[in-house]
Each structure stands twice: as structure tokens, then as C-alpha cells.
Amino acid sequence: MYYIQKTFEISASHQLRLTYESKCANLHGHNWIVTVFCRAAELDENGMVVDFTLIKRNIKDRLDHQNLNEVLDFNPTAENLARWICEQIPTCYKVQVVESKGNLAIYER
Numbered sequence: 368m369y370y371i372q373k374t375f376e377i378s379a380s381h382q383l384r385l386t387y388e389s390k391c392a393n394l395h396g397h398n399w400i401v402t403v404f405c406r407a408a409e410l411d412e413n414g415m416v417v418d419f420t421l422i423k424r425n426i427k428d429r430l431d432h433q434n435l436n437e438v439l440d441f442n443p444t445a446e447n448l449a450r451w452i453c454e455q456i457p458t459c460y461k462v463q464v465v466e467s468k469g470n471l472a473i474y475e476r
Contacts, residue, residue: 369408372402373422377430381435381443402463405422407458450474453475460475
């Protein structure tokens, strides 16, 4: 099995739609640290699990400096964001999203 990991930062805003009162219902921003984990039993025709540039294009280029509520069709919690990122890359099996120091969400399929 082959494994790769790519970590990058996304600066983006969001506001959460919650069933309780919270300051997170107000528009605010984070410098999210995202780590994408991919694996494959066999390398592709280029000798890769997945091209790092493809991960950047499919995730960072779509989300960086955006209001996540405007580009995603779900409540953009760190947990939901981790799941969505994982679904964008076929070989991805795990995503870690650090929203702020001490606040981390992990999605694994």
C-alpha cells in the first residue's frame, strides 16, 4: 500500500447555523490547517497515488479566501468540511481539519 499526505492552509470565513445561541452564528474567519491522507494499492500511470497539485486544485483553490457558506451547500462545521474534502479526492481515506488551536475535526472513511 502506498500513502501520501498533503497539508495546507486555507483562509476562509463561515457562519454556523445552529439550534442553540452561539457566537459562531456570526460571520467569522479561520486560518484552517487541512491535512489530506490518500492511499492506493497500486500507483497510477504516472507513478503516483494522486498528484499533489490535484489536491490543491480541488480543495485549496476552491475554498481559500472564500465565505464557505457561499461555496458549499451544507452547514460548514469543521466536521462537515473534513467529510466534504475527503469526498473530493477518490484515493482519500482521511482528512484532518484544524479550525483553530486546540479545535480539530477528523473524518475517516
